Amino acid sequence: MRLIWATVSDIAQDDLDIQYVAIVLDEEDSNAQAICYPALSGRCAMGDRVLINTTAVDLGLGTGGDHLVVARGTTGVVLDDPSAGHIMKLRYTPLQRDVFTVEEQGSPHHDVMAEATDLTGMPVVCCGLHSQVVPVVAAIKEARPDARIAYVMTDGAALPLALSRVMRQASAAGLVDVTITSGQSFGGELEAVNLHSALLAARHVAKVDVAVVAIGPGVVGTATPFGHGGVAQGEAMNATAALGGVPIACLRVSFADSRSRHRGVSHHTLTALTRVALTSVVVAIPVGDPEQTAEIEHALADADVWERHCPERVEVEGLPHTRGIGLRSMGRGPDDDPAFFAAAVAAGRVAAVRIP
Numbered sequence: 001m002r003l004i005w006a007t008v009s010d011i012a013q014d015d016l017d018i019q020y021v022a023i024v025l026d027e028e029d030s031n032a033q034a035i036c037y038p039a040l041s042g043r044c045a046m047g048d049r050v051l052i053n054t055t056a057v058d059l060g061l062g063t064g065g066d067h068l069v070v071a072r073g074t075t076g077v078v079l080d081d082p083s084a085g086h087i088m089k090l091r092y093t094p095l096q097r098d099v100f101t102v103e104e105q106g107s108p109h110h111d112v113m114a115e116a117t118d119l120t121g122m123p124v125v126c127c128g129l130h131s132q133v134v135p136v137v138a139a140i141k142e143a144r145p146d147a148r149i150a151y152v153m154t155d156g157a158a159l160p161l162a163l164s165r166v167m168r169q170a171s172a173a174g175l176v177d178v179t180i181t182s183g184q185s186f187g188g189e190l191e192a193v194n195l196h197s198a199l200l201a202a203r204h205v206a207k208v209d210v211a212v213v214a215i216g217p218g219v220v221g222t223a224t225p226f227g228h229g230g231v232a233q234g235e236a237m238n239a240t241a242a243l244g245g246v247p248i249a250c251l252r253v254s255f256a257d258s259r260s261r262h263r264g265v266s267h268h269t270l271t272a273l274t275r276v277a278l279t280s281v282v283v284a285i286p287v288g289d290p291e292q293t294a295e296i297e298h299a300l301a302d303a304d305v306w307e308r309h310c311p312e313r314v315e316v317e318g319l320p321h322t323r324g325i326g327l328r329s330m331g332r333g334p335d336d337d338p339a340f341f342a343a344a345v346a347a348g349r350v351a352a353v354r355i356p
Contacts, residue, residue: 008048017162034067042079089186099191102201109205116200119245123354126236127214128252131329132344137175139348142320148177150202150211156232158216161187173323178206209355230268234276241279249283250347256337265299284350286316286342314346
C-alpha cells in the first residue's frame, strides 16, 4: 500500500455517490485523477487537501486501477452522515461505514424479512462477471417488458456499487428496477447483510420477478483452480437453490480471449458448475455459430457438467435493445467477442420464460 497527500485541482464528475477529481500529488508534483466516495470521506471541493491511495495505479491494474481518496481535510469534522442504521460494512477497517439494512429491527421491512424464508420458485440468473448483467437484463426486458428485475451485487470484487457506470445507466433506463448490495458491498437501494438475505429481500420486499446476481466491477484471477472471482457464481447458485429459487447459470464464454483457460467456456464457469455448485442448475447455452456452439458443448460435456446440471439451448441472433447502454467486457465489445454477449442473452431469455 502507498498513501500520499494531494490537492484537488478540479472536479471532473460530481455525482451523488461518486466523484472523479483531478489532483496534484505532493512530492511528485504530478497531475492525476482519483475517485472519491462521498459516503466514506465526504464530498471533495476545489483546493481540498486529500490523502490518496495510489497502490492500484502503482501496480498497473486494469479495473480498479485508479487513485482513491482515503480522507480529506486536515482539521475538524470532515464527514457527519449517520445512516439511521447500526450495521457496519467494511467492518473493522478505517473506513467502516454504517448502513441501514433491510433486515435490522429499525427497518420498515423487518417484519417482512423476519418471515421471509423462500424464493417461491423465483428465477435467479447467476453471473460470473459484472459485464454480463446488462445483456442479461436487456434480454429479460425484451421478452417480458413487465418484469421487475433486481440486481444483487455480491462482495467478490468492487465493493462500492457507485463504481459501476453501467449499473447507474441500467437503473436510469429502467432495465434494472432495484439494486441490492450484500455482504461488504454497499450503496444499493437496499442494503443486506448477506447474499441469502438479499435474495429474499428482492423477492419479498422489492417484489421482483427475477434477480440477477453478480460481483461488482473487476474480477480476481490467479490462474489457479479456485483462486478467482468465478467461485462466487457457484455460491450464488447454492444460495438460490437453498432458498427455493431456480438458479440459472450464465456461461462465461469467449473466442477472442488470448488466454487458453478462458477460451471457449472459461475455467471460472467450469469450476463454479462442477466443484462449487452443490445442486442442479439450469445452464443456458447460446446456439449460433456451429463451430463455436460445438466447442461450447464439448467443453461442458468433457467437464461432466451434465452429470448434475440441466442444459437449455437458446438460439441467439443479434442482441436485445440495451436502451443506449454500451456493452464492453475485458475491453471487448459485441463485434470483438459476440459469443460472450450471446451467452448472457441466452441466460436472460431462459430466465424470462420462467417468470409466471
